[in-house]
Amino acid sequence: MRKSTDKPARHEPRLLSPAERRDRGRALREKMPREKHSEWKAPKDRRSPLDLLRANDEGRLPELLPIRYGRMAQSAFGFYRGSPVVMAADLSHTPSSGILVQACGDAHLKNFGAFATPERNIIFDLNDFDETLRAPWEWDLKRLAASVVVASRQNGFSERDGARAARGAVTAYREQMAEYSRMKVLDVWYDKITVDDVLRSIPSAAIQKRLQKRVEDEQSKSTPEYLFPKLVVHQGATPRIKDAPPLIYHMPDIQRRAEHSGATAKTLADYRASLAEHLRVLFDRYRYRDMAIKVVGVGSVGTMCTVVLFTAADEDPLFLQVKEARASVLEPYAGKSPYESHGQRVIEGLRLMQAASDIFLGYTHGHGVDRDFYVRQLRDVKVGALVETMDVETLRFYARLCGRALARAHARSGDPATLSGYMGSSRVFDEAVAEFAVAYADQAERDHRKLLDAIRDGKIRTINEA
Numbered sequence: 001m002r003k004s005t006d007k008p009a010r011h012e013p014r015l016l017s018p019a020e021r022r023d024r025g026r027a028l029r030e031k032m033p034r035e036k037h038s039e040w041k042a043p044k045d046r047r048s049p050l051d052l053l054r055a056n057d058e059g060r061l062p063e064l065l066p067i068r069y070g071r072m073a074q075s076a077f078g079f080y081r082g083s084p085v086v087m088a089a090d091l092s093h094t095p096s097s098g099i100l101v102q103a104c105g106d107a108h109l110k111n112f113g114a115f116a117t118p119e120r121n122i123i124f125d126l127n128d129f130d131e132t133l134r135a136p137w138e139w140d141l142k143r144l145a146a147s148v149v150v151a152s153r154q155n156g157f158s159e160r161d162g163a164r165a166a167r168g169a170v171t172a173y174r175e176q177m178a179e180y181s182r183m184k185v186l187d188v189w190y191d192k193i194t195v196d197d198v199l200r201s202i203p204s205a206a207i208q209k210r211l212q213k214r215v216e217d218e219q220s221k222s223t224p225e226y227l228f229p230k231l232v233v234h235q236g237a238t239p240r241i242k243d244a245p246p247l248i249y250h251m252p253d254i255q256r257r258a259e260h261s262g263a264t265a266k267t268l269a270d271y272r273a274s275l276a277e278h279l280r281v282l283f284d285r286y287r288y289r290d291m292a293i294k295v296v297g298v299g300s301v302g303t304m305c306t307v308v309l310f311t312a313a314d315e316d317p318l319f320l321q322v323k324e325a326r327a328s329v330l331e332p333y334a335g336k337s338p339y340e341s342h343g344q345r346v347i348e349g350l351r352l353m354q355a356a357s358d359i360f361l362g363y364t365h366g367h368g369v370d371r372d373f374y375v376r377q378l379r380d381v382k383v384g385a386l387v388e389t390m391d392v393e394t395l396r397f398y399a400r401l402c403g404r405a406l407a408r409a410h411a412r413s414g415d416p417a418t419l420s421g422y423m424g425s426s427r428v429f430d431e432a433v434a435e436f437a438v439a440y441a442d443q444a445e446r447d448h449r450k451l452l453d454a455i456r457d458g459k460i461r462t463i464n465e466a
């Protein structure tokens with residue numbers, strides 16, 4: 001009898017049911033009880049926050065650092081926004097269940113907002129991914145919850161109000177993840193939070209009206225036709241980006257060198273290669289005209305962030321934002337990115353976490369400056385939260401909305417059933433993270449005072465933009 005040459009059939013591991021995955025999540029509580037997430041006590045060997053910030057300044061444009069520290073000095077919330085490198089180090093000392101997701105790395109209240117999808121619908125989602133990396137899911141949730149308490153204190157609310165709003169963010173995250181654990185995989189992937197969903201869920205008619213007005217205003221202000229006369233001046237027949245130092249300015253020596261050596265063309269070619277084929281056809285209809293440094297945010301100040309002008313015709317502009325992508329602040333604690341380019345790290349993380357992405361999203365390497373960058377449209381109907389002007393009711397609502405959006409982002413790369421099983425249906429986990437948030441807000445305020453002391457002693461220079 002002839003022996004069979006067929007290889008034995010491979011036995012694929014059995015897929016676990018949602019109930020089994022929830023049980024697996026519950027079992028993780030034995031190793032890491034949910035109550036442990038309340039803990040925050042600075043380790044004895046905690047590195048100075050100012051040392052961490054100075055190390056993070058390496059490679060930034062030195063002329064912009066006084067702006068960065070000026071913005072961080074304005075309030076504890078400003079400091080918190082600009083110091084993800086400090087909290088990343090601190091979070092590495094906090095309890096973790098061992099479940100990893102694609103993390104934002106900087107999930108504070110101001111890094112959520114509304115923006116337009118390629119279909120021109122307006123959705124609410126995370127909108128900053130400079131620090132994204134695969135990491136413990138709790139790190140994002142704790143950064144969000146602590147930001148709620150810091151913002152609440154800045155607005156003059158009571159300790160009870162701040163803790164309650166932070167707990168609400170965690171509860172919304174837990175309840176949304178429980179809902180995802182019962183949904184089909186594709187239904188989770190397709191889920192999004194539309195601006196109409198947000199408007200319907202706002203308890204106050206006055207707040208609904210204000211938000212609707214802001215969205216309408218931003219829709220009109222974000223069009224290229226609106227931005228063109230605001231940002232561009234003609235020098236003869238050539239359109240040029242207007243200088244408005246210190247926030248928008250040209251770097252003539254670097255630009256002349258880059259254009260003369262062909263570095264600009266190589267950088268744009270690399271960006272074009274990162275686009276899908278059908279979008280290359282669209283991009284090829286535009287021609288490069290000009291580039292200028294544009295200072296944005298708080299944590300990004302000092303990195304090479306630029307606005308680039310393209311035109312298809314005299315009255316047909318395209319503005320792209322080209323942002324430097326550096327190593328994630330999470331890398332020393334969560335491991336290195338699998339991508340050679342940090343621009344690609346940001347883009348792949350963004351695509352994995354966001355419900356919809358900008359059609360011009362791409363990445364490149366800056367030939368001539370030896371930096372990685374990622375690219376997106378400048379102001380494509382972006383509506384950011386005015387956290388500093390929120391009343392208690394609005395902050396509570398907004399915190400829950402951010403918790404829900406963070407759960408949606410994590411559910412795309414993590415397992416909702418395992419996460420839901422770990423958190424459970426009670427408020428044990430919510431209370432623990434809220435307690436952490438209050439303790440860490442205290443830490444952020446102490447660190448902010450250290451920054452103010454260094455500025456007063458002349459060790460750090462600031463610029464008052466007013």
